[in-house]
Amino acid sequence: MRLTELKLPLDHSESDLHNTILKRLGIAADELVGYSIFRRSHDARKPSAIVFIYTLDVEVKNEKALLARLRGDRHVGPTPDTAYHFVAKAPQVPPMPRPIVIGTGPCGLFAGLILAQMGFRPIILERGKAVRERTQDTWGLWRKGQLNPESNVQFGEGGAGTFSDGKLYSQIKDPAYRGRKVLTEFVKAGAPPEILYVAKPHIGTFKLVTMVENMRAGIESLGGEIRFGSRVEDIDIEHGQVRGLRLAGGEYLAATHIVLAVGHSARDTFAMLHARGVHIEAKPFSIGVRIEHPQSLIDRARFGKNAGNPLLGAADYKLVHHCNNGRSAYSFCMCPGGTVVAATSEPGRVVTNGMSQYSRNERNANSALVVGVTPADYPGGQGDNSDPLAGIAFQRHWESLAFEAGGGNYNAPAQRVGDFLAGRPSTTLGSVVPSYTPGVQPTDLARCLPDYVVAALRESLPAFGREIAGFAMDDALLTGVETRTSSPIRITRDDEFQSLNTRGLFPAGEGAGYAGGILSAAVDGIKVAEAVALSLTAQKTS
Ligand SMILES: Cc1cc2nc3c(=O)[nH]c(=O)nc-3n(C[C@H](O)[C@H](O)[C@H](O)COP(=O)(O)OP(=O)(O)OC[C@H]3O[C@@H](n4cnc5c(N)ncnc54)[C@H](O)[C@@H]3O)c2cc1C
Structure with a gap:
């Protein structure tokens, strides 16, 4: 009971x-x-x-x-039944055509796992490397300022969330217990069992790496196949139906069912899909900066005399402020006891994000502070000649300015909050030691953000300081720019989870505009796997 x-x-x-x-x-x-x-x-x-x-x-x-x-x-x-139930099972004879999943982020991994568990033996294609090799490349940028555009924080086995705090909370409703299924599979793959019951579960980077490997082994043991270094370069569409795809090396794979789970940074893939006529729309997203404080300051504000109690762990926060210019500024992807990370996938650009280990015991708390933008905010976003990919050009513009402001070597531009509020460049840093590597360059962040974002952040910081004592302290550190908060596009799908104008193409996860985090991307992967399975079995019986 x-x-x-x-x-x-x-x-x-x-x-x-x-x-x-x-x-x-x-x-x-x-x-x-x-x-x-x-x-x-x-x-x-x-x-x-x-x-x-x-x-x-x-x-x-x-x-x-x-x-x-x-x-x-x-x-x-009575205890309700919270078990996940499969929607279909692949008939063994004659064998079904194998579905293809593009991407091994949480969305692609779960789409692949569920298809494999239903007996459909998916082929999963990943442009990046297996997670251990990928880790070396990611550290290459963080330690030596060397970026590998095909193997980095965004690309490679496990997707964008592998080097993260591994927060697993989401606002989604879960009537079919897909979210519970995700958590259960994560525990099977090595996540701490407490993620099944704590209100705000998180996993941390090191554990995620092993879990991703274990999930790969699970998929392979069920007849699935995962291929690394396999960038999908073209999609073959005939009379509005996918026929197959071509890999960067030239290899052609025939397929009638393709799950597109490429994440929000697959800008070249979006351009290819647009060129092939797949329906894409621009959608709102947010941009801004990361802010760092001593974790002890956040703990004290949140837990008072109980700060430091191991049962509570490192405190988090969630803040929002509605500004006079009509925008909203809010905290996003808060990482207690974590580090700010270099998260670009393209040369000559700087992008920030955040991660933590399971222990969350680094000195600083960090969070994105971002402001919403819509297609009306950037050139080409709206009107008769609008381009659905104009939001990507807008992201690139600010990411390039951040690269320049940081000194052109993947250091990130940074500024003390006191200087940012006073409108003067920082020349030195204060008591908050930056956690971003390879390094930061004290400067003026207003150089690499739109005016309305700067104005909204300047208004919001003191307001946040009234909620968390010390939040707007002079030495709190801003690092930028945070541009990849969510996908700037939506690859719209119909009731059967297929592209509006391309049958057999199942856009999924964050890149397609249907998820905004690890858990919601994984749940979307399950939904899409169910749609693929139902479509394949319907074809077989019709
Ligand atoms: C540093 C960082 C920290 C984060 N922290 C958190 C957190 O704590 N909690 C949370 O919920 N979310 C977090 N996020 C966001 C989260 O990671 C994403 O929302 C999630 O990973 C999206 O999942 P996805 O599967 O849709 O896409 P992705 O995870 O982006 O995966 C897409 C995959 O597709 C591959 N791919 C792209 N193009 C192609 C192609 N043409 N051919 C073949 N493969 C291709 C990519 O290499 C990638 O592996 C974080 C993100 C980052 C970068």
């Missing part, structure tokens, strides 16, 4: 929890067979009286009688 809303103080022990269950259900110790935690969150609105809130699955000796006795108690009831 499920028991919800069980509240205990921060410093409770396991036996306190056990005794509270007995008391809450009004049963003796020998009637309780066992329990497991389904969800655990904490309420820190009053930092001096933080409480943990549990949802538990409890096994008791005579459940029927107890449920009858507690009828009318809205926090007690």
Whole structure:
């Protein structure tokens, strides 16, 4: 049976929890067979009286009688079925045509895994390298300022989220338990089991690397095939139906079902799809900077005297401010106890992002502070001659200016908050030591951001300082630019998850504009795998 809303103080022990269950259900110790935690969150609105809130699955000796006795108690009831159910199974004879998945980010990996688990033996193509080799290349940029445009933070096995904080929260509703399926598969692949029940789960970079390898092995053991160094360079479309694709080396692969899970940085692939006539629309996204503070400042503001309690871990925050110029500025992808990372995939450009290890015990907290932009904000975004890819040109413009402002060597431009608010360039840094590598260049960030973004950030920082004491302190550090918050395009799909004008092409995940994080991209991958399976089996029976 499920028991919800069980509240205990921060410093409770396991036996306190056990005794509270007995008391809450009004049963003796020998009637309780066992329990497991389904969800655990904490309420820190009053930092001096933080409480943990549990949802538990409890096994008791005579459940029927107890449920009858507690009828009318809205926090007690039968445990719902939260298992994920497959929508189809591939018939073994005759064999089905193999679907192709492009990309091994969370979306492509889960599309591939679910297709493999249903028996469809997918072929998965990835332009970058296997995750361990990819890690070397990524560190090449971070340590030596050497970028490999095909193997970096954005491209390679595991996709964009591999070198990340691995936050797994999302606002999506989950009636079919696809999100739970994702978390369960992650745990099978080596994620800490607590991700199944803590309210804000996260994994951290090192664990993600091993998990991605384990998931690859799982897909291969089910007959799937993963090919690295396989950049899809062209799609073959005939009379509005995909027929196959061509790899960069020239190899042609025939396919009637292609999942396009290429992420938001596959700009060359978007250009190719546009040239082939695939329907693409421009969509809003956000740009801005990363901000760094000492993690201890955030912990104190959030947890008061309980700051540093290991049960609470490093504190996070979520901030939003509606500005006088009609824009909204907000915090995004906050990484407690983490580092700011160089996240460009293109030469001559600087892009920031953030990551953490599982322990989240680095000195600084970092978060993006970004401002929404729409196609009306950039040349070619709107009007009769609008170009659906104009948002990419806009991103590139600011990324190139950031490269120049950083000194042209992949160092990032940086500025103290005090200087940014006063409108003067920084010439030195203060007490907050930047975590971005290869390095930062103190300068004026207004050089590489649109005026309205600068104005919105200048108005928002003091407002955020009223929510978190010290947030707008002079020495807090801004690093830029943060341009890849989400995809600037949508490859629109129909009710069957296929491109509006290209049958057999299943746009998916963040790059197609249908996800905005690891969990939502993975869930979208599952949805699309289901659509592919239903389409393939319908073709077989018709
Ligand atoms: C540094 C960093 C930290 C992040 N932190 C978090 C976090 O903590 N929590 C969170 O929820 N989200 C985080 N994100 C965002 C998250 O990673 C993405 O939302 C997610 O990875 C999107 O998944 P996806 O599968 O749609 O695309 P991606 O993960 O981008 O994967 C796309 C894959 O397709 C491949 N590809 C592209 N073009 C081609 C082609 N033509 N042929 C073959 N392969 C191709 C790419 O190499 C890539 O591996 C972070 C992102 C970054 C960069």
